[in-house]
Amino acid sequence: MRRGWPRPLIPRSSASSGIRPLPTTALNRSTHTPMTLTPTTLDDVPTDLLIDVFGTFLGKRSERLVVRWREPLDRGEDAAAGPPAIVKFAATTPVAPHHQPTIAVRQPPPAANLPAADLAAQRLLDFWADDVGPHSLRSAPAARLRERLDGLADQASNHAEWRERAIPLCRLRSLTIVGRGITLSSDLIAALIERGIALSFLSGRGSPVAQLFAPGLGGTVHTRRSQLAAYDTSLGVKLAAAFVMGKLRNQQHQLQYSSKYLKAADPPRFTKLQKQIAMLKNLRRKVAVCADRKLQLDHIRDQLMGFEGTGARLYWDGVAILLEGRIDFPGRQTRGACDPVNSALNYGYGILYSQVSAALVNAGLDLFAGFLHVDRSGKPALVLDLVEEFRAPIVDRTVLAIVNQNIPLETNDHGLTPPTRRLLADRVFQRLHTHVPYQGKRWTLASVIQQQARHLAVAVRGERIYQPFSCRW
Incomplete structure (x- = not known):
C-alpha cells in the first residue's frame, strides 16, 4: 500500500454492502461482452459498479479504482475487538435512556495517535452524521462486501478495521453513485472521464442527478x-x-x-x-x-x-x-x-x-x-x-x-x-x-x-x- 494514502474513518451503514459489481457470471470468459475487441484476459471485460452506502471512499492508485471502507462491528462480535462506543442522537424532547436510538461502533484510537487524514475525515463524517438524521446505521457482515468485490479486484489489503479492494480501471464500463455521503477523489474522477467510463449520480429514489463527461467527448x-x-x-x-x-x-x-x-x-x-x-x-x-x-x-x-x-x-x-x-x-x-x-x-x-x-x-x-x-x-x-x-x-x-x-x-x-x-x-x-x-x-x-x-x-x-x-x- 502506498504510504500517505488517505484513510477516512467511515461510519457503519444501513446497507448490507453497497458495492455491487455485475454478477460474476458476466465475468466468465465465455460471456464476454462485444464492447471489447477479442479480449484475451479478464482485465478486458467491462462491467458496471454501483455504490450506494453512506461513507464509502473511492480513490485511484496507478491504473486502479481503490474502494475503502471500515470493517463493521456487529453487536455479537468478540469483546476482544474493543468496547463499542454508544452514540446517542440528539432529540428535541426528552427521551428515556432505554429508548435512545444508538449505534455500536468500534472505539476509535486516541486523537493523538490518529493520522492527520483520519482526523480530517472524522470531522467531515461528524458533519455528515449531524445532517443524516436520527436513524440507526446498521451494517451486514464484512464477508459479504469482500465477496462481492473479490470478483473484480486484483489487489486486496486488510489492516485491522480497514478493508480495501483495488479494481483495474480497464474492467469498468460505468460507475454509478446512488445517494449521499460517498467520497470520490479528484484523481479518480479525472481518470474515469479520460477513459470514457460513464460516471453517473442518482438520488436515493433513482432520479438522475448528474453525469460527468469529458469536454471533448461527443463526436463531430x-x-x-x-x-x-x-x-x-x-x-x-x-x-x-x-x-x-x-x-x-x-x-x-x-x-x-x-x-x-x-x-x-x-x-x-x-x-x-x-x-x-x-x-x-x-x-x-x-x-x-x-x-x-x-x-x-x-x-x-x-x-x-x-x-x-x-x-x-x-x-x-x-x-x-x-x-x-x-x-x-x-x-x-x-x-x-x-x-x-x-x-x-x-x-x-x-x-x-x-x-x-x-x-x-x-x-x-x-x-x-x-x-x-x-x-x-x-x-x-x-x-x-x-x-x-x-x-x-x-x-x-x-x-x-x-x-x-x-x-x-x-x-x-x-x-x-x-x-x-x-x-x-x-x-x-x-x-x-x-x-x-x-x-x-x-x-x-x-x-x-x-x-x-x-x-x-x-x-x-x-x-x-x-x-x-x-x-x-
Whole structure:
C-alpha cells in the first residue's frame, strides 16, 4: 500500500454492502461482452459498479479504482475487538435512556495517535452524521462486501478495521453513485472521464442527478448540426414515429412474453391480454401511416404523442391484468409514486436513463434536442426519445420477473428500502448484460443501446434509415 494514502474513518451503514459489481457470471470468459475487441484476459471485460452506502471512499492508485471502507462491528462480535462506543442522537424532547436510538461502533484510537487524514475525515463524517438524521446505521457482515468485490479486484489489503479492494480501471464500463455521503477523489474522477467510463449520480429514489463527461467527448460538429437541422424536415417526423413504433412493438412483445403461460393456466386472463395486444398492433399501423405524411414535426407531434399515450394506457392495463392476485398495482404513476411496483419502475428507469445518456454523448448527439418529446429548458428530450424503446425489454421485464418470483418489493416512507434497491439494481445491470439477437448476432443489451445511439447519429446525417430496436419475446 502506498504510504500517505488517505484513510477516512467511515461510519457503519444501513446497507448490507453497497458495492455491487455485475454478477460474476458476466465475468466468465465465455460471456464476454462485444464492447471489447477479442479480449484475451479478464482485465478486458467491462462491467458496471454501483455504490450506494453512506461513507464509502473511492480513490485511484496507478491504473486502479481503490474502494475503502471500515470493517463493521456487529453487536455479537468478540469483546476482544474493543468496547463499542454508544452514540446517542440528539432529540428535541426528552427521551428515556432505554429508548435512545444508538449505534455500536468500534472505539476509535486516541486523537493523538490518529493520522492527520483520519482526523480530517472524522470531522467531515461528524458533519455528515449531524445532517443524516436520527436513524440507526446498521451494517451486514464484512464477508459479504469482500465477496462481492473479490470478483473484480486484483489487489486486496486488510489492516485491522480497514478493508480495501483495488479494481483495474480497464474492467469498468460505468460507475454509478446512488445517494449521499460517498467520497470520490479528484484523481479518480479525472481518470474515469479520460477513459470514457460513464460516471453517473442518482438520488436515493433513482432520479438522475448528474453525469460527468469529458469536454471533448461527443463526436463531430457535423452530427449536431445535422441533428438540429433534421427537426424541420421529414426526417424529424420519421425519427419521432420510429421511437413510438419501437416502444409500441416492445410493449406488445413484453405482454406476449409474460402471458405465454396463461393460455393453459388462466384462459380468461389470457383472453383479456390478447385484446390488449391486438389493439397495440392496430395502433402501430396508425403510427406507420402517420410517419408517411408530408408534414412538419410541429404539426404532427401531438398526434404521435396521442398514439404513444394510448399505447401506454393499453400496455399498463395489460400489466395490471398480469399482476392480478400477485401484488397491488394502481396503474402507472411517475412522480410521487408510493406503491412498490411504480417505485421499482421509477428506480429502474433512473438507471436506464444514465445508460442511454452516456450512449448518446459517446455518439456525438445533443441530449436536449429531441424529436418526439417537446423542448423544455433542462429537459433531455433526446434521452427520453431513445429510452422509450428500451423501457419494456430492460426495466419492465426485470420488475415483472421479480414479482412473478414472489420476491417482496419493500417500501418505507422514503421509497424503496435499501435491500430492495440493491436487488433491483443488481437485476437491472444483469439484464443489461444479457445477450439478445441483434442484427444477425447476439449482443448484450448494453451494447445494443450504444449501437442504437450510433445508428441514430448516422441517421440524422442522412446516411441511413433509423430502425428502432425490437426485442424478441
